[in-house]
Amino acid sequence: MESLAESMPGHAAMPRFEDGSINLRELMRRLAEDVVNAIMDAEADQLCAGGANSRNGYRERNLVTCVGDITLRIPKLRTGSFFPEDVVERYQRVDRAVVAAVAEMYATGTSTRKVQRVAEKLGISRLSKDQVSAIAQNLDADVAELLGRDLGGSRTPYLWLDATYVKCRRDGRVASTAVVTAIGCDEGGWRRVLGLAVVDTESYDSWAGFLRGIRDRGVHGVQLVTSDAHKGLIRAIEEVFQGASWQRCAVHLMRDCMREAGSRSLKRRVGRIMSPVFRAKDAATARAMYHVACDMLRDCCPRAADVAEEAEPDALAYLAFPPSHWKRLRTNNLQERANREIKRRSRVVQVFPSEKSLERLVGAVMCELDEQWSESRYFAYGKIQELYDKRRAAEAASERPAAELEEAARKMIVASMELAEKVDAA
Numbered sequence: 360m361e362s363l364a365e366s367m368p369g370h371a372a373m374p375r376f377e378d379g380s381i382n383l384r385e386l387m388r389r390l391a392e393d394v395v396n397a398i399m400d401a402e403a404d405q406l407c408a409g410g411a412n413s414r415n416g417y418r419e420r421n422l423v424t425c426v427g428d429i430t431l432r433i434p435k436l437r438t439g440s441f442f443p444e445d446v447v448e449r450y451q452r453v454d455r456a457v458v459a460a461v462a463e464m465y466a467t468g469t470s471t472r473k474v475q476r477v478a479e480k481l482g483i484s485r486l487s488k489d490q491v492s493a494i495a496q497n498l499d500a501d502v503a504e505l506l507g508r509d510l511g512g513s514r515t516p517y518l519w520l521d522a523t524y525v526k527c528r529r530d531g532r533v534a535s536t537a538v539v540t541a542i543g544c545d546e547g548g549w550r551r552v553l554g555l556a557v558v559d560t561e562s563y564d565s566w567a568g569f570l571r572g573i574r575d576r577g578v579h580g581v582q583l584v585t586s587d588a589h590k591g592l593i594r595a596i597e598e599v600f601q602g603a604s605w606q607r608c609a610v611h612l613m614r615d616c617m618r619e620a621g622s623r624s625l626k627r628r629v630g631r632i633m634s635p636v637f638r639a640k641d642a643a644t645a646r647a648m649y650h651v652a653c654d655m656l657r658d659c660c661p662r663a664a665d666v667a668e669e670a671e672p673d674a675l676a677y678l679a680f681p682p683s684h685w686k687r688l689r690t691n692n693l694q695e696r697a698n699r700e701i702k703r704r705s706r707v708v709q710v711f712p713s714e715k716s717l718e719r720l721v722g723a724v725m726c727e728l729d730e731q732w733s734e735s736r737y738f739a740y741g742k743i744q745e746l747y748d749k750r751r752a753a754e755a756a757s758e759r760p761a762a763e764l765e766e767a768a769r770k771m772i773v774a775s776m777e778l779a780e781k782v783d784a785a
Contacts, residue, residue, distance in 0.1 A: 384426055392429040395443075403434035403441050413437050418504070437512070438547065440733035495719065502722030505729060506554060511577025515543040515553070516746055517684075518578075518600070520570075520586040521694035522561045523701055525721075527711040536714065537561045538701065538721050539569050542693055543578065546747070548738035550693070552729040553578060555721055557714045563591030570599040582746070583680060585691050587611040588670070607673040608691040609637045612666075619662035628776075629663050632656055635775035637689055642678040643759070647768035649675060655772065681745040684738065693737075700724050 374385035407413055417432040434441050519542045527536040537560055541553040554573040558565040566589075584596050585606040596605055613633045620626040632652050639645035649671060656664035667674075677688040687693070701724050711717040736743075759767075 388427040388429060391426060392431075395429065396432050399431070399434060399441075399443050402443070403436065406436065406441060412439065438549070440730060442730075498719050498723055501726050502719060505552060505722065505726050507576075509577050510543075510551075510553060510573065511579065512545075514546045514580025515551075515578050516546060516580055516582040516743075517544040517688065518542070518553070518581050518584045518603075519691055519694045520566075520584060520592060520596075521691055521698060522589075523698040525701070525705050525711065525717060526709065527557075527714060527717050529714065533710050536711075536717065537565070538717065539565065540694065540697060540721075540725065541569070541573055542697065543581075544737050544743070546580070546743060548736035548740050548743040550729075550732040550737045552725045552732075555718070555725055557718045557721070561589060561591065563594050566592045566595035567599060570595050574599055583676065583688060585688060586694075587691065588615070588673075604676045604679065605673055606676040606688055607670055609674060609689045610695075611691065612670055612674050615670075616656070616660075616663040616666050619666060620660050625660060629656060629660055631776045631779050632659075632772060633667065635772050639771075641682070643764060644768060644771075645675060645678055647761075647764045648772060651765060651768045651772060681742070683742050683745065687737070697725070697728060700728070 374382040374389065376382050403414060413436070415435045415437045418435055420431045420433055422429050422431055431443075433443065520539070522537045522539045524535045524537055526533055528534075529536065537558050538555065539558055539561065540555045543551050543553045545551060554569065554576075556565075556569050556572075558569070581600045581603045583604045583606055584600060585608060586592055586596070587608050588611065593605060596603065613630055616633055617626040617629045620629045632655050636645060636648045636652050639648050649667075653664050653667050653671075656667055677685050680688060701721055704720060704724055705711070705717075708716075708720070711720070
């Protein structure tokens, strides 16, 4: 039978008090730490059995137990994630980021009555300066790991970019501050947070510097970038990711067209004309429907027609990719959902006391999203491989006459508009 010292190779020396007696509490703490870490190692090795996956270091987490704080060395995997939820709950980084931000507002005297009430519910009044500092350091370490990791392990064919605006105190005054984020999908079909930054304004210089940063960290093989039609962003994409196509978000395009309409009823009509175009099942029909939609817009709202006609090449860029990918490429919905979560969390703070606190909260949100995404693919592996299948034929020309295709497209748009009107009437 092994001796106690042999079962603890990392802690051969028995923990003792100054008087020489054994410190049983510290002994139990070390034993618990070693046993739990050994169990997690064994579970991770089991997931990697057969060469389907491989280990990629550790990330440390602290766990408070009845015998003291133990350090968990949670194994990291190269594909997907491993987390011992039966041992420790996932860190609620965002709530802790809110705590740190509101505590900083107390220190700078910029908090409002509403924020003070929220702070009391969170128990911030009971936090010491050292506790807040420890929270901030842990969060900053997580965010730094996310933003510093190597991205060159696999190609990233798809990229989604966007910005959202949050109020932040800068140079002694409150200003609307841009937070830019990049989300990618790699050749295995996994979503990843590629980067985030707090910038002065959503300009070409800001976007170019941000995109060069993620490119320098290894992002390569980009084939399509989806975003809104910000001129500075478009120019930065063209320069940093040369050869990549740009997809103008279909939702943003419809909003831009509707914005050109005067009355509410006309806005509704413009939206109903454009909406069915992006639900077409094949490329030839989609292009025919787009042309018909532009003609119909010309009759009711010429300025909206001008916007749509100018945007056609970029609005239909997704058609050059596998049809099974279209639904997720033609809009920036992936980014919009992330931005909604950032907005929801930032409402508690209202006005961030510093750019650092804003970056900390946004980084916490993106860390949690990145962990969630590591549990399921955005594109099934077989689907994403269609992009690299050299046997995939180029788009075949439609055998239907142009006039027949146009007539069918017009009928589909009219039918969709009539259905929408019936739904409103009901």
